[in-house]
Amino acid sequence: DVKVTQSSRYLVKRTGEKVFLECVQDMDHENMFWYRQDPGLGLRLIYFSYDVKMKEKGDIPEGYSVSREKKERFSLILESASTNQTSMYLCASSQGLAGTNEQFFGPGTRLTVL
Amino acid sequence: QKEVEQNSGPLSVPEGAIASLNCTYSDRGSQSFFWYRQYSGKSPELIMFIYSNGDKEDGRFTAQLNKASQYVSLLIRDSQPSDSATYLCAVTSNYQLIWGAGTKLIIKP
Numbered sequence: 119d120v121k122v123t124q125s126s127r128y129l130v131k132r133t134g135e136k137v138f139l140e141c142v143q144d145m146d147h148e149n150m151f152w153y154r155q156d157p158g159l160g161l162r163l164i165y166f167s168y169d170v171k172m173k174e175k176g177d178i179p180e181g182y183s184v185s186r187e188k189k190e191r192f193s194l195i196l197e198s199a200s201t202n203q204t205s206m207y208l209c210a211s212s213q214g215l216a217g218t219n220e221q222f223f224g225p226g227t228r229l230t231v232l
Numbered sequence: 233q234k235e236v237e238q239n240s241g242p243l244s245v246p247e248g249a250i251a252s253l254n255c256t257y258s259d260r261g262s263q264s265f266f267w268y269r270q271y272s273g274k275s276p277e278l279i280m281f282i283y284s285n286g287d288k289e290d291g292r293f294t295a296q297l298n299k300a301s302q303y304v305s306l307l308i309r310d311s312q313p314s315d316s317a318t319y320l321c322a323v324t325s326n327y328q329l330i331w332g333a334g335t336k337l338i339i340k341p
Contacts, residue, residue: 158240160331176328220266223277
């Protein structure tokens with residue numbers, strides 16, 4: 119079974135802190151994604167990566183950065199957390215051409231910024 | 233801005249009846265269409281995908297695609313209380329998935 123894990127299920131941070139969210143997949147997938155999910159807005163793509171050290175902006179990259187140093191690991195960084203970044207963050211991975219195949223999701227990290 | 237629209241619900245269906253979930257999309261070039269199920273507090277999981285016009289059946293689930301009218305639907309036959317969840321429609325556009333906000337389905341025993 120594909121397994122996507124995320125470093126924390128719940129996280130509480132203060133405004134201005136630097137926040138790291140880690141995601142690891144064990145199926146050798148080329149593509150990895152970071153989404154945020156807010157009520158009534160669905161899933162919104164922050165960044166995705168189709169190869170090691172490669173990254174592409176999604177729909178809402180402002181205030182975020184990412185790092186993919188190894189194929190199995192994709193990190194999301196909030197450089198200076200703000201209250202409007204309080205959300206559920208979901209990591210996903212897929213194989214093949216990005217966007218055309220099933221995405222497998224991690225359990226999510228619920229981040230609260232105070 | 234490419235969009236995927238779903239009725240947010242909740243859609244309430246009696247146990248044993250057919251649940252019908254609909255989704256419309258704006259990008260005429262979309263090629264792949266996915267239905268995911270998300271239980272409360274959990275992450276989305278794939279139920280079905282469809283690429284061609286017409287119907288695709290998998291057990292109690294049937295996905296229907298009409299590219300000319302730009303809609304895709306999901307039918308759930310013999311609905312069970314365990315089908316109560318939010319159903320997300322996702323559509324490919326420029327090698328990304330565009331997600332609808334989801335329809336909350338409640339199956340009443």
